[in-house]
Amino acid sequence: MSKVSIVVPCFNQEEFIAEALESVLRQSYDDWECIIVNDGSTDGSGAIIERYTKTDRRFRAFTKENGGVAAARNFGFAQASGALFVPLDGDDKLHPDFLRRAVGYFTAQPDTDLVHCKTKRFGATGKVWRLPEYSYEKLLWQNMIVNTAMYRREAFLRVGGYSLEMIHGFEDWEFYVRLLSPQSKVCFIDAPLFLYRVKNSSRSTEQMESGKIEESQRLIYARNSPIYAQYTANPISIFGKRMKDFAPSYTARYRRQARYIHAAYWAVIAGLLGVGILLVW
Numbered sequence: 001m002s003k004v005s006i007v008v009p010c011f012n013q014e015e016f017i018a019e020a021l022e023s024v025l026r027q028s029y030d031d032w033e034c035i036i037v038n039d040g041s042t043d044g045s046g047a048i049i050e051r052y053t054k055t056d057r058r059f060r061a062f063t064k065e066n067g068g069v070a071a072a073r074n075f076g077f078a079q080a081s082g083a084l085f086v087p088l089d090g091d092d093k094l095h096p097d098f099l100r101r102a103v104g105y106f107t108a109q110p111d112t113d114l115v116h117c118k119t120k121r122f123g124a125t126g127k128v129w130r131l132p133e134y135s136y137e138k139l140l141w142q143n144m145i146v147n148t149a150m151y152r153r154e155a156f157l158r159v160g161g162y163s164l165e166m167i168h169g170f171e172d173w174e175f176y177v178r179l180l181s182p183q184s185k186v187c188f189i190d191a192p193l194f195l196y197r198v199k200n201s202s203r204s205t206e207q208m209e210s211g212k213i214e215e216s217q218r219l220i221y222a223r224n225s226p227i228y229a230q231y232t233a234n235p236i237s238i239f240g241k242r243m244k245d246f247a248p249s250y251t252a253r254y255r256r257q258a259r260y261i262h263a264a265y266w267a268v269i270a271g272l273l274g275v276g277i278l279l280v281w
Contacts, residue, residue: 040066
């Protein structure tokens with residue numbers, strides 16, 4: 001069994017950081033350390049973080065000037081001593097069995113490179129996040145691994161951690177493009193063991209509103225152009241393959257929506273017919 005290092009960046013997460021750290025404390029797997037990086041918070045986050053470091057010595061806290069989530073993760077993992085790494089944002093949570101089940105894959109299958117799991121949203125919505133099935137080639141065009149996954153320490157060090165250029169988001173996607181390869185063994189836990197908080201305002205919504213998505217995508221391509229060059233010799237063929245890969249998920253979503261609409265339509269009709277019958281009587 002291997003020690004796990006969890007890094008939690010925190011920038012003004014006073015409202016949520018206790019929930020994130022409590023989810024770590026409740027893990028059924030106990031060989032872990034949690035490195036909390038207070039990334040220049042100006043609210044009450046620091047006091048909450050200090051409370052947890054006094055509660056359990058496996059929590060370790062560091063404070064640095066604000067530099068963004070990629071820099072905070074890199075700083076945290078530079079202090080880590082575990083063989084396996086897990087990033088966790090300060091407003092998200094882990095299911096109590098996340099570490100135990102993820103470590104189990106690395107123990108039972110030593111050639112495993114990364115373990116990720118099904119994700120359940122909470123907060124503004126409570127739906128399970130539907131993501132395409134992983135393949136490295138598909139990963140180049142769409143990310144299907146959330147930021148909280150488990151991977152090896154040596155792999156993180158080999159690729160140099162998260163890119164500080166990715167200041168507008170997608171830093172986890174760009175990291176996975178470098179961390180993995182077509183030969184990598186990526187394991188998926190078909191259970192919602194990662195809980196992703198959905199807020200009215202988040203880095204993702206800010207990225208869309210600021211129009212920075214295309215800039216982030218351009219950076220992913222520019223930083224990894226030799227990798228993409230292996231797959232783009234025939235763009236027409238690539239486009240056709242990706243349409244076949246991704247179109248079914250959109251088609252399935254449309255079919256689900258159509259079923260909901262039809263069900264609601266017939267419910268209304270049935271209700272109107274019921275009212276009509278009562279009026280006749």
